[in-house]
Amino acid sequence: MKLLDRLGEAQARALTLALYLGAPLCYGIVAILVRQDYNWDLLNYHHYNPFAWLNGRRGHDIDAAILPGGYFNPLLHLPLYLATQALPPRLTAFLVGALQGVNAILVFQIARAALPGPDAPQRTVAALGIGVLGTVAAGNLGQIGASFGDNILSLFVLGALAILVRDVATLGCRRAALAGIALGLAVGLKPTMGLYAPGLALACLVATGTRAHRLALAASLAAGSALGWALSGGFWALDLWRSFGNPLFPFFNDVFKSPFAAIDPHKNLVYLPKTWWDAFTLPWRFPFNPRLVGEVRFLDLRVPILYSLAFAAAAAWAFRRPALRPEARMTLALLGASFVAWLGMFAIYRYLIALELLAPLGILLLVLSLVATRRLSTRSLAPAVLILALVLLPTLRVAGWGHVPWHDTYFGVEPPPMQKPERTMILLPGTEPTAFLVPYFPRAVRFVRVSRWILDSPEPPTGLERLAYDAVARHDGPFYAIFRQSERAIAEKALALRRLAIAREGCGELVVRAERTKRDKLEICAVERRR
DSSP states (O other), X not given: OHHHHTOOHHHHHHHHHHXXXXXXXXXXXXXXXXXXXXXXXXXXXXXXXXXXXXXXXXXTBBSOSOTTGGGSOGGGGXXXXXXXXXXXXXXXXXXXXXXXXXXHHHHHHHHHHHSSSOSOHHHHHHXXXXXXXXHSSHHHHHTTTOSSOHHHHHHHXXXXXXXXXXTGGGOOHHHHHHXXXXXXXXHHHOGGGGGGHHHHHHHHHTSSSOHHHHHHHHHHHHHHHHHHHHHHHHHHHHHHHHHHSOTTTTTTHHHHOOTTSOSSOOOOOSSSOSSHHHHHHHHXXXXXXXXXXXXXXXXXXXXXXXXXXXXXXXXXXXXXXXXXXXXXXXXXXXXXXXHHHHHHHTOOGGGGHHHHHHHHHHXXXXXXXXXXXXXXOGGGHHHHHHHHHHHHGGGOBOOOOOEEOOOSSSSOEEOOOOSOGGGOEEEEOSSSOOGGGGGGSOTTOEEEEOOOSSTTOSSOOOHHHHHHHHHHHHOOSOXXXXXXXXXXXXXXXXXXXXXXXXXXXXXXXXXXXGGTTOSSOEEEEEEEXXX
8 A cells, every 4th residue: 555655653653642542532422422321230230339338338228239239349330430429421421431442542552562564654553453443343332431341441451461562572570460460450340350361371371481481470460460359359358258258249159158148159141151062153153143142232243253263273373383473472362261261251242342352453463374474564464454344344233231311410310308218218129220229319218129030939038138028027117119110010019028018199200310211210109018
């Protein structure tokens, strides 16, 4: 391409600066354009957990957020909660989107280190294209401005890899430990990020140097990860241990056997492949049925293409060892080991966003390893990125997690006046998320969940459920119940099991201004004991 031939260092630096400034700005704007985030987990625990932690609600509320969400580390969503209390909703969304846009910068830095050829302007342009293309992805775009945190914690994973691949020749244990701290911080905030630990460990093991040096790098990464986890998640694990006898409550309760939850691992088995054949073929099947790997519909071919090329490359490498840069080996090691870990641990697509962001780079590296790379010049990289974009983008279908029109406050909850809030108990008898309402009621009001996923389950109640039932039995003040209109039959049955009933003429709409276009309104009803 003649245009690339005329590209100089100054122009390459200008384009790089444009990415550094433009990616956060553009994704901040996208976060505003897609409207206000209103996903299920936000309504269940993303907003409630930081509030509950800051206000010491444990024991005051009982299971206000549906299990297991109410027992996740509140630090991940604390900045978002504080922002919703202090900033206009659009500004909050812009800041979240801008932070998520930094992923493009980190992917660019990794690509610039991993792509073959001399450090020329043409190689920089190709890396810039990979940085942009990496973030134009179904999973990532579906979470722009959203509260899940997967494409925010991806910054830690990508940052860890960027630390490792920067000047690999001088990579030492200190930098490996720093990369480990970044990974550990992410795992402490959200344990699902642990799926990238095997990938980063393998990246250390395929770096340059002697075997002893590479083992020392992996050990330093592990030590740093432990420290990072202790900094971001250690306090929460200790709190859960003291409160429930399980530092990962309610997960792995088949091991810790806390009496407060069922003796069960509480692992989401819905998406895990049932057989090795299911696991082997899953990347080729989920494009046709995205519900195999999540709750929403989307389409993005980058992971299936990367998976397919990995087999082709492995077969080719059996006959010809590819001339890959150490940085490329490390990137591919991260992708391969992390994907295998994902298949065995979760198989839920949104946990794979860090890999999704790196997938275009992985595809390009595998393609280059399959051709005679010595015949390729650096100026061929940018056209290759363009061809890859033309393959991936036309079929892209972005996931949607729920949005509502913008309002002047984030939720706009208007609770009814309560005469005696210190003696009032609000019951949550449905199975739709309602904990986001709690911060907007008087602090003295107590919220107690009395629902079960299966109301007539033959299983005995857990310790938490017994605490809730005992609190209801002892309560001698006013009762209310909050539930969706579509849940009225479920709510009535759950209340009846506690010898309670909705009072006649005792219901009204609970105003949530953010839901003005939502048909299934929230109701708040006075509740009385059955005689």
